[in-house]
Amino acid sequence: MDFFFIIASAVKIFGFTFLVVLPLVAYSTYAERRVSAVLQDRVGPNRVGIPATLFGFKKDLKLFGLIQPLADGVKGLLKEDFTPAHVRKSFYWMAPAFTAAPAFVSLCVIPFGSAVTIFGYEIKMVIADIGVGPLFIFAIASLSVYGITLAGWASNSKYPFFGGVRSCAQMISYEIALGLSVIPVLLFFGKLNLSDIVTYQAANGWLLLPLWNENGTLIHEAYWQTSLQQWLLLLPMGISFFVFTTSIFAETNRMPFDLPECETELVGGYHTEYSSMKFALFFMGEYAAMIVGSALIVTIFLGGWSLGFGLDSALLQTSEGDWKWYAGLIHMGAFLAKTVAFIIFFIWVRWTVPRFRYDQLMKLGWVVFFELALFNIFLAALIIAAPHIGLLNTFLFGIPALVITALLMFFITKANEVRRKAKIT
Amino acid sequence: MAIVKVKRPKLYWYEHLYLPAILKGLIITLKHAIASLRGKAQGGKELASSGLGVTMQYPEQKWDAQLPEYYRGVPALVTDEQKRERCVSCQLCEFICPPKAITIMPGEIQSEDPWAKVEKAPQKFDIDMIRCIYCGMCEEVCPEQAIFLRQDYAMTGVSRLEMVNDKDRLYEIGGIREGLVNKWNELK
Numbered sequence: 001m002d003f004f005f006i007i008a009s010a011v012k013i014f015g016f017t018f019l020v021v022l023p024l025v026a027y028s029t030y031a032e033r034r035v036s037a038v039l040q041d042r043v044g045p046n047r048v049g050i051p052a053t054l055f056g057f058k059k060d061l062k063l064f065g066l067i068q069p070l071a072d073g074v075k076g077l078l079k080e081d082f083t084p085a086h087v088r089k090s091f092y093w094m095a096p097a098f099t100a101a102p103a104f105v106s107l108c109v110i111p112f113g114s115a116v117t118i119f120g121y122e123i124k125m126v127i128a129d130i131g132v133g134p135l136f137i138f139a140i141a142s143l144s145v146y147g148i149t150l151a152g153w154a155s156n157s158k159y160p161f162f163g164g165v166r167s168c169a170q171m172i173s174y175e176i177a178l179g180l181s182v183i184p185v186l187l188f189f190g191k192l193n194l195s196d197i198v199t200y201q202a203a204n205g206w207l208l209l210p211l212w213n214e215n216g217t218l219i220h221e222a223y224w225q226t227s228l229q230q231w232l233l234l235l236p237m238g239i240s241f242f243v244f245t246t247s248i249f250a251e252t253n254r255m256p257f258d259l260p261e262c263e264t265e266l267v268g269g270y271h272t273e274y275s276s277m278k279f280a281l282f283f284m285g286e287y288a289a290m291i292v293g294s295a296l297i298v299t300i301f302l303g304g305w306s307l308g309f310g311l312d313s314a315l316l317q318t319s320e321g322d323w324k325w326y327a328g329l330i331h332m333g334a335f336l337a338k339t340v341a342f343i344i345f346f347i348w349v350r351w352t353v354p355r356f357r358y359d360q361l362m363k364l365g366w367v368v369f370f371e372l373a374l375f376n377i378f379l380a381a382l383i384i385a386a387p388h389i390g391l392l393n394t395f396l397f398g399i400p401a402l403v404i405t406a407l408l409m410f411f412i413t414k415a416n417e418v419r420r421k422a423k424i425t
Numbered sequence: 426m427a428i429v430k431v432k433r434p435k436l437y438w439y440e441h442l443y444l445p446a447i448l449k450g451l452i453i454t455l456k457h458a459i460a461s462l463r464g465k466a467q468g469g470k471e472l473a474s475s476g477l478g479v480t481m482q483y484p485e486q487k488w489d490a491q492l493p494e495y496y497r498g499v500p501a502l503v504t505d506e507q508k509r510e511r512c513v514s515c516q517l518c519e520f521i522c523p524p525k526a527i528t529i530m531p532g533e534i535q536s537e538d539p540w541a542k543v544e545k546a547p548q549k550f551d552i553d554m555i556r557c558i559y560c561g562m563c564e565e566v567c568p569e570q571a572i573f574l575r576q577d578y579a580m581t582g583v584s585r586l587e588m589v590n591d592k593d594r595l596y597e598i599g600g601i602r603e604g605l606v607n608k609w610n611e612l613k
Binding site for chain 2: 035037038039040041042043046348349351352353
């Protein structure tokens, strides 16, 4: 058993990291360029294909430019890896690895499919099935701020330093909103194991799409009798989703919040002094973080690998409630499709929304999202507790308490505003 | 100029949320994407686009038909309808050329030639296309209407030597140009 477990884990690590995520990183750079081009009425890279003429064929194969990431990689490796004389070498060399590694490590708790049974052993389609899933991701993913800050500091040059400091402040600020916004979700599930969260969602409806539960879908009467709480929870979960997604944008330094990188203010950003493959590693880390972010959002809010709409139990389960043998593959496909769709959403937002000013970014994080997420916790708690404490207590104590909380948040925010204005004049 | 104080517009509460504006933006970009993928990007037809967006795919599609008359491409020497080479190797273009791309070796026209009274014609005439900046000063300065900037723009070569247009090549590119002032003809 143990031996089998080790083999299975090794296969999962190798397959998931090297055959799925790394190509996904490469191709999300390609997708970024193609999608942005299409959004802006351009073409994007469509030339790089298989250079068949080099081998004596008549025509090159263009393949819609799908070989572009490979060409970029080769370019990165062949370029001169220049280390300026004024940098702090050890940190300068460590920084790119510090940015890229945490993103890949945090992938290990994301369930990418339902359990598959091979030779009588049940294999869970997650590399590390641990009971602290989201916490692990927050803990590891926030380490990537070290990479960026170290890159800025080790470059020993003023603009990269600004970039590093900005990134540091931004990531720490949004970590709070990120952590608080996910609490309602954890309150509802009562556990932190991402595999269990997804399994629950497959049976009881996604958090953002409560169109079915264990008692059936929209057409069943039993569903309507039991789905009130699901629908009520849609409000706090919607707020959670919004705050969480926006914070992920900020955490991954993506467009509306890409303050650490800026050509006009910072001559590039924290990676100004980097070249060739070290620079490419920063890039890879950024895109890997984006993939982890998308996968996490899909896992928590959009039902992970489940097909949804009650299709999982109807199509892929045997009458005893076990998964059919091909269910795992279909689930992996569903998870990949959802994640890719979310990555494209990331790209779409990046090429639509103009970037924030730094003070707006900080205000959004500390004044808006912090309060909103905090209020959201109370709201979700009340909805979850309502069936236990009874209708009377809910209306008598719960809702007034909620209103008082909301007013308190609002006035704290306002007071902050007024004091600042007074200081300026 | 009087100072105009611009008041910040007062935003409604839903405008303060910024979300409707962001949603509007997302819809606009999505519309562009769909139009682009359907080959109906705005202005695509006028710009003779390749079908995706408004971009033309260069080597396969070319802009030649739409080039304006005044386009400044490769400079070349011309002969007139009497097959006379018009350059008299006065070297004005050589002197005016800002990047010093032109090198002329003046030569004499033999006395038995029907155009012997012109006296001079270039023995060698090289334009280094690596140096040429397509400014058109040579055309402007030429008193003999002998050098013109053509509409060709795709000058390529694999060595520096290949990029130097010699006299034969220049006449080949320039060809025969009609309707010039033939000041060396006999007055009738």
